Amino acid sequence: RKEVEQDPGPFNVPEGATVAFNCTYSNSASQSFFWYRQDCRKEPKLLMSVYSSGNEDGRFTAQLNRASQYISLLIRDSKLSDSATYLCVVKAGGTSYGKLTFGQGTILTVHP
């Protein structure tokens, strides 16, 4: 089983739609969680951290369910510019400094 698993998609949604991605992680000792965004053939960029209580940043909402070991990202009112690959990223407890484990990414395409 992969340490971090995501539905690779692709998700094709119209502008204005709400879309949700899930991600599961295998290490119950995982401590920190993040969503990164990667545009086609570009570098990943941090989108948001995921806090235990859930957190929101504009149209983006991230949630964590430790009991079920999954993380979700909800995007409301999708824009064309949201088209990208969304990477679920986990820092496991006890791992080396700065070591992150990346999921393979979920591809989102928003169409007019």
Add this chain to the structure above:
Amino acid sequence: DGGITQSPKYLFRKEGQNVTLSCEQNLNHDAMYWYRQDPGQGLRLIYYSQIVNDFQKGDIAEGYSVSREKKESFPLTVTSAQKNPTAFYLCASSKQGSPYEQYFGPGTRLTVT
């Protein structure tokens, strides 16, 4: 503007040759990292360095070597011992106290034939 630069953007080499990928940052970050990304896979950590003159192996260090002689620079050498070197290589850095907020360079696409 502060940031991370990687050069070149595209690199082509013949099998059996060593090749060095450049990574420079002017963010004054202490830690630097090298990842590789293959199609349909997540990023995998090759090496990382927390401070100058110190570096640690990541998950897939075999066939790679690094140096960290200056805070700003963390070059990666892909040696001929690396079995499948063709990949997208990404360098990242982070500031002290925030090792999980990593800033990435634009990447180098290496093709070995």
